[in-house]
Amino acid sequence: MNQGTPATKLGQLRSADAVHSRLFDDELVILDLAKGEYFALDEVGARLWSGLEAGRTVEQIAREIALEYEVAPDRALADLTALSDDLVERGLMVPR
Amino acid sequence: MGVSSFEGGSRGKQAMTNESALRTVRWIHEVRVDDAVTLRRGKLGSQMIAEWPGFARLTCASDGSHATLRPAVGVPRRAIEQLRDGTVNALLRDLAGHLTLHASAVVMGDRAVVFLGESGAGKSTAAAEMCLRHHASMLADDVVLLEIGAAGAEVLPGQTRHRLTHDSCLALGVAGQRFSAGDGKRELRAPNAADRSYPLGLVIALRFEPTLGRAVVRSLPGGEAARQLLAAAIRFDVEDRAARKREFEQVTTLYRCTAFLELVRSLAVPGEVAPFVLDALRKEHP
Numbered sequence: 001m002n003q004g005t006p007a008t009k010l011g012q013l014r015s016a017d018a019v020h021s022r023l024f025d026d027e028l029v030i031l032d033l034a035k036g037e038y039f040a041l042d043e044v045g046a047r048l049w050s051g052l053e054a055g056r057t058v059e060q061i062a063r064e065i066a067l068e069y070e071v072a073p074d075r076a077l078a079d080l081t082a083l084s085d086d087l088v089e090r091g092l093m094v095p096r
Numbered sequence: 097m098g099v100s101s102f103e104g105g106s107r108g109k110q111a112m113t114n115e116s117a118l119r120t121v122r123w124i125h126e127v128r129v130d131d132a133v134t135l136r137r138g139k140l141g142s143q144m145i146a147e148w149p150g151f152a153r154l155t156c157a158s159d160g161s162h163a164t165l166r167p168a169v170g171v172p173r174r175a176i177e178q179l180r181d182g183t184v185n186a187l188l189r190d191l192a193g194h195l196t197l198h199a200s201a202v203v204m205g206d207r208a209v210v211f212l213g214e215s216g217a218g219k220s221t222a223a224a225e226m227c228l229r230h231h232a233s234m235l236a237d238d239v240v241l242l243e244i245g246a247a248g249a250e251v252l253p254g255q256t257r258h259r260l261t262h263d264s265c266l267a268l269g270v271a272g273q274r275f276s277a278g279d280g281k282r283e284l285r286a287p288n289a290a291d292r293s294y295p296l297g298l299v300i301a302l303r304f305e306p307t308l309g310r311a312v313v314r315s316l317p318g319g320e321a322a323r324q325l326l327a328a329a330i331r332f333d334v335e336d337r338a339a340r341k342r343e344f345e346q347v348t349t350l351y352r353c354t355a356f357l358e359l360v361r362s363l364a365v366p367g368e369v370a371p372f373v374l375d376a377l378r379k380e381h382p
Contacts, residue, residue, distance in 0.1 A: 020341060022348040024318025031344045033337045038326055040319030 012096040013052045013084065019092050021049065030092060039092065044069070048080050052093060058084050121145050125334045135183075137332055144332060146187055152176060154184055158333075160191030181255055182239040186330035190339065195242045195346040197328040201235035201251050202226045203290050207297025207381055208251035209373055210240055212324050217302040218361075221264040222369040227286050228268055230370050234258070234286035235294070239330065242296070244346045248353040249296040256289040296350070297381050299325075300373065301358040308362040313372050316356040322347060355380045 015021065018034035028046035030039040041049055044065060051061035062077040069076070087093040123138035138145045146154040151171055156163035165184055167176045186196035200223035201210045209226070211219040219238065226232035237259050241252040259281045265271060273283045301316055301324050316324070325347045333339060359372050 018337075020344060022344065024322045024348070024351050027317060027319035027322075029319055029322040029348075031340065033340060036334060036340065038323070040322065042319070 012055055012057060013088065013093040014096050015049075015053060016091055016094050032090075032092060034091065039090070044079075045083055048083055049087075052084070055096075137187075137334075139333075144191065146184075146332065148179070152179060154187065156188060156191065158191065160188040160332075163188055178257075178259075182237075183330065185241070185254070186239045187332040189241060190330060190332045190343075193339075193342060195244055195343060195350070196330045197240045197242065197325070198238060198330055199240045199328055200237055201240045201254075202232035203235060203251075203294045204230070204232050204297075204373065204377055205381075206294060207377060208235055208294040209297060209377070210251065210299045211302055211369075212299060212328055213302035217304060218264075218369070219302060220258060220260055221268070222300075222302060222373075224258040224260055224264065224268055224270075224284070224286075225367065225369050226373065227258070227288060228270065229367065230374070231288065233288040233290040235290050242346075242350070243293065244349050246349075249350050250293040251296050252293045253290040256286055258284040258286055260284060296354050298373070298376055299350075299354055299356045300369075300376070301356070302369075303358060303360050304363065305360050306362055308360055311359060311361040311368055311372070313357055313359050313376070316358045318351065320358075321351055321356045325350060 015030075016032070016034070019030060019032050021028050021030045023029075023046065026043040026046065028041040028049055030041065030049075031037075032039070047065060048058070048061055051064070052058070058080050059077060062080045063073060065071070065080065066073040066076040084093065121138045121140045123136050125137045126133050127135040133149055136147050136149070138147075140155075142158060144156050144158055144160075150168055152165055152167045154163060154165050163184075165176070165180055186198075189196045197210070197212070199210050199212045200219040201208055202223050203209075204226065209232075211222045213219050223232075223234065223237060227234050234256060235251050236254045237257060239254055241254045243250045243252060260268070260270075260283075261281055265282050265284075270284055271282075299321075301321070326343075329343055329347070331339070331343070355376070357372075357376055359369065361368060
């Protein structure tokens with residue numbers, strides 16, 4: 001439904017109803033019960049996921065990541081937007 | 097950074113099938129090896145069916161009760177016993193809500209050690225090496241039965257025989273007994289078999305990397321540990337969402353209560369696994 005629409009244009013996101021996630025140390029493992037698939041996100045990806053779940057926007061999370069990891073804000077936003085788009089395209093995240 | 101996907105499942109190449117009916121059984125999942133179906137699972141009304149074509153058929157209720165295993169004509173009794181004590185037990189336990197892994201396991205001291213890995217990674221040989229040369233007690237050759245609670249994970253006693261390739265027998269200096277299960281493996285009764293459950297102390301993922309100079313041991317990152325555990329889980333009804341969610345929670349608990357290491361070797365060298373296991377146990381459970 002939202003395929004092709006950038007995540008940043010979709011506003012706030014949340015995990016889909018059939019999706020469950022658990023932290024394995026720094027990494028987040030995601031189970032999509034709808035498709036019977038598993039996914040893994042690294043530490044930064046896990047930060048994006050938890051931030052979106054907490055109701056923050058991709059832009060807000062990118063600013064936090066840029067400060068914490070000392071990367072250029074534009075670069076952080078571009079990377080997190082691309083990952084958010086991927087999560088939406090795979091049906092793991094949906095608009096709130 | 098990125099999202100990486102992986103499949104869960106149990107041994108061999110697997111493919112979903114849309115085949116709707118064959119003698120009214122709705123087949124929901126197949127395991128294929130070299131394009132031949134070696135195991136298929138399905139439903140017949142309220143009954144669950146697992147079939148090893150030309151070998152045996154398992155019928156049971158959706159909770160794993162009222163199980164009946166019918167061998168095909170001419171299948172040796174010992175081969176059926178091996179199937180019953182291994183995969184059949186695992187499938188029924190999944191329906192009853194317990195996690196079972198395609199892995200091997202032994203007891204050293206008072207802790208269970210589980211060996212994970214792809215087919216051919218040396219799981220059975222590692223368990224045999226520990227039992228034959230280091231007085232470990234056997235818990236499982238290829239099917240590890242787990243009880244997972246809030247306090248941690250316990251490994252239940254299961255199989256009592258090693259099943260080894262001819263090369264592994266040679267490397268370990270044992271003869272083994274010919275065994276007609278169709279995979280050319282030899283069977284060897286474990287010198288010591290555990291007669292009770294033991295707390296899980298260590299999980300070691302085994303892997304070969306031919307270009308590696310010497311064996312290395314490293315901690316296993318969380319996502320990779322989850323991938324290996326979920327890939328090793330033996331499942332009956334892959335469509336059962338509640339069962340898959342429960343399995344995910346069990347795997348999470350298992351990871352959080354246990355030390356995970358990976359042992360990467362260039363090739364199988366007899367006697368190579370034990371020093372790593374003993375050292376890791378000393379560090380994790382002094």
